Amino acid sequence: GAVVSQHPSRVICKSGTSVKIECRSLDFQATTMFWYRQFPKQSLMLMATSNEGSKATYEQGVEKDKFLINHASLTLSTLTVTSAHPEDSSFYICSASLGGRGNQPQHFGDGTRLSIL
Amino acid sequence: GENVEQHPSTLSVQEGDSAVIKCTYSDSASNYFPWYKQELGKGPQLIIDIRSNVGEKKDQRIAVTLNKTAKHFSLHITETQPEDSAVYFCAASKYSGAGSYQLTFGKGTKLSVIP
Numbered sequence: 441g442a443v444v445s446q447h448p449s450r451v452i453c454k455s456g457t458s459v460k461i462e463c464r465s466l467d468f469q470a471t472t473m474f475w476y477r478q479f480p481k482q483s484l485m486l487m488a489t490s491n492e493g494s495k496a497t498y499e500q501g502v503e504k505d506k507f508l509i510n511h512a513s514l515t516l517s518t519l520t521v522t523s524a525h526p527e528d529s530s531f532y533i534c535s536a537s538l539g540g541r542g543n544q545p546q547h548f549g550d551g552t553r554l555s556i557l
Numbered sequence: 558g559e560n561v562e563q564h565p566s567t568l569s570v571q572e573g574d575s576a577v578i579k580c581t582y583s584d585s586a587s588n589y590f591p592w593y594k595q596e597l598g599k600g601p602q603l604i605i606d607i608r609s610n611v612g613e614k615k616d617q618r619i620a621v622t623l624n625k626t627a628k629h630f631s632l633h634i635t636e637t638q639p640e641d642s643a644v645y646f647c648a649a650s651k652y653s654g655a656g657s658y659q660l661t662f663g664k665g666t667k668l669s670v671i672p
Contacts, residue, residue: 471656472656472658482664483662484646484662489657491657522582
């Protein structure tokens with residue numbers, strides 16, 4: 441149980457392209473989804489938290505116009521990197537939690553490796 | 558905000574030996590402590606977790622201990638196997654508002670199990 445699917449697993453595209461990444465909870469309803477960024481050999485850095493049906497909350501230093509997040513349903517959140525540049529190249533990982541009462545585990549997707557040429 | 562320190566950053570053990578990874582946290586409001594295993598090119602996988610009302614939890618070869626007073630928690634892996642080789646992250650979670658709980662991760666420990 442608690443499977444999170446992330447797609448695509450790898451994207452290579454030209455500078456200036458916008459890229460959409462999907463995150464789906466396959467066997468549970470995710471009230472809250474999270475988007476992280478991970479640089480090589482480093483820990484996960486939280487970018488934003490999204491609750492279904494409401495606007496995402498972005499961490500300090502993360503540009504909300506650059507990283508558009510949509511959480512339209514209890515099983516799907518999307519991250520769009522707009523007008524991507526080489527410095528946006530990174531490993532992007534989503535997670536989902538059941539929400540509800542109390543502190544629930546976060547379950548992670550397998551990440552998207554984004555390479556901007 | 559919360560700060561999670563994790564040690565060691567790298568750990569090599571012989572197959573069959575035990576491995577211990579330690580973490581400390583700073584915010585007493587944190588009440589949930591998961592451990593994740595991340596293999597190369599994949600997302601983190603939850604392997605065990607512990608809540609602040611429990612001092613110890615075990616699942617087969619994996620155990621976690623929590624000392625709330627000292628704000629320490631540790632992961633113990635016994636009878637290590639080569640497939641345990643990965644990067645392990647500890648995390649601390651607390652309420653962040655608007656119905657959400659946020660994780661703060663440690664910097665990770667790269668565990669190598671030598672056959």
